[in-house]
Amino acid sequence: MLMRTDPFREIDRIAEQFFGTAARPAVMHMDAYRDGDFFYAAFDLPGVDPDSIDCTVQRNVLTVRAERRRPTGDTVELVAAERPMGTFSRQLFLSDTLDTDRLEAGYDNGVLTLRIPVAERARPRRVAVATGNGHGRREIDA
Numbered sequence: 001m002l003m004r005t006d007p008f009r010e011i012d013r014i015a016e017q018f019f020g021t022a023a024r025p026a027v028m029h030m031d032a033y034r035d036g037d038f039f040y041a042a043f044d045l046p047g048v049d050p051d052s053i054d055c056t057v058q059r060n061v062l063t064v065r066a067e068r069r070r071p072t073g074d075t076v077e078l079v080a081a082e083r084p085m086g087t088f089s090r091q092l093f094l095s096d097t098l099d100t101d102r103l104e105a106g107y108d109n110g111v112l113t114l115r116i117p118v119a120e121r122a123r124p125r126r127v128a129v130a131t132g133n134g135h136g137r138r139e140i141d142a
Contacts, residue, residue: 028064028090039098039116043090046110047083053112057100062092064112097121
């Protein structure tokens with residue numbers, strides 16, 4: 001048997017049932033980092049059906065949407081309802097230096113990981129520099 005210890009959780013549950021939304025805002029936690037020639041964004045989405053995940057990119061705005069639903073049915077009796085349910089959404093504004101045409105997404109162990117390559121034009125490259133008389137050339141990092 002589960003014991004209820006949070007007296008305010010019951011008020012949140014009633015508000016959620018009455019208004020149809022969670023009284024506490026649902027958060028999609030994220031880590032973002034660059035590793036070499038790739039940019040990564042990892043979103044915590046435990047308990048989300050992978051078929052409900054939708055990733056779109058439009059004008060360098062990445063939108064991630066996902067839905068978590070409660071079990072339903074005639075025999076289901078809700079005893080505690082503390083996990084946020086419903087539709088989650090998060091937007092990231094991506095730089096022009098990322099190649100969104102080659103974005104890859106994977107969902108494993110409740111984590112959605114996006115892998116976005118850094119665009120070729122944004123990668124470091126060597127540039128040939130001519131000397132004043134035009135006879136000698138050397139390369140420098142740009």
